[in-house]
Amino acid sequence: MTEEQAKELLQKYLDEQASPQEQKKVEEWYATLQVKDVVVPADRKAAIGAQMFAQLQVAMRRKLTIGSVFKLGSFIRVAAAVLLMVTVGVVIWKLNSEIPSENQITVINSATQQKRIILPDGSVVLLGPSAKLCYPKIFASNSRQIELEEGEAFFNITHQEKRPFTVHTSAGVNISVLGTSFKIKSYQASKQLEVAVVTGKVAVSNPKGELGTLVKDESLTYDKNNGRTAIRKSKTSAVIKFAFDGATLDQVVTKLQYVYSIKILLSDSALSKLKTTASFSSTQSPEEILDILCSLHHLRFNASKNHKSFKIYR
Structure with missing residues (x-):
């Protein structure tokens, strides 16, 4: 009924x-x-x-x-x-x-400033004024799903390869990632929804199929009335910092690949165990970061013509 x-x-x-x-x-x-x-x-x-x-x-x-x-x-x-x-x-x-059940948490930001929320997996959400977010107290073993019902939010998602992260919106548009940072504007009173990627890569879709795949410094605008999308270069002012404290070079490489949507190959498996302690930010280019890493370990690297693939070697 x-x-x-x-x-x-x-x-x-x-x-x-x-x-x-x-x-x-x-x-x-x-x-x-x-x-x-x-x-x-x-x-x-x-x-x-x-x-x-x-x-x-x-x-x-x-x-x-x-x-x-x-x-x-x-x-x-x-x-x-x-x-x-x-x-x-x-x-x-x-x-x-x-209605929030025992396993659901609903947050409504009634303040005039952003509200910082730490999700169960360690991911961070900066919830804008008047925005509403729903998420489970504990994520499922094979996925992480939350809902931005209203407003604007910035997401910095913890990378977990076996548990994809999906943000559902009231407009029926879903944003799927593995580990990245991005911004969503989804107001019910507005005819447009916007997704902007700061680091990494996201896939944007609705029930009819995929709307587009975005990488660093790209944004997508979705028109709710006619279903049209537009992707453009749009560098955001947000800066993401990522630090490594005794992480292996393999872990560092994995993080950089998702942050910059690039491929990094280690020429020797022994290199993967090298320990790294350093801090970087999304304002730095992949080449700049790789140059620092190689200097720390007395290594070298080269890049492909499109600067999307890199190789680290002795």
Whole structure:
């Protein structure tokens, strides 16, 4: 049964036109509202209350028909109960999957500044003002999925090759990564959604298929009305720092490959075990970082013509 059908049934109940079976159904719905485990999120209470009050006023002003089996007090009581179900019960019924369960956390940033959130895997989200984010307390073993329901957020995702990270949006657009940093603007009132990549690579898609793949300093704009996308160069002001404290050269290379969407080959497997302690940032080019790494270990490197592939050797 759809929300519209449910509202029609509740209205029939209020108008004394519901069959015995329909009356029983409404009473069962009302009974479910008494379950203590049902919780309406705080951000919805004001809107629900205002809607219920307005609808109740309309119902109370309705003219009672002559010969009605209801007295005024009974009518108001029933109207209040039924309208409560329309504004609260149906909302809960429709949005049940959106109400945070024991394993879900919903954050709404009511401040005027960004709010820093650390996800269960160590990934960091900078949530913009008025933005809303939902994520599980514990990620699944084979995936990491969260939802940006409203607003703007910057994501710095911890690299986990066996657990892809996906951000779902209210526009039906999904952003999938393994380990990278990017920004999403997804306002329900805006006709456009925007994704901008600071480091790494992301795949943007919707139910119809892939919309585009973005790498460092690229952004994608998606028009919700016509489904059109546009990809352009768009360097962001965000700076990502990444530090290594005794990491192996193999670990450093893996990180750099995802940050810059490049390929780095070690000519000798023995090189992979070399320990590295250093700090870098996304403002540095791959060549600059590789030059420092090679200097630390007395190595050399060369680059392909397109500067997308590198080889480190003795």
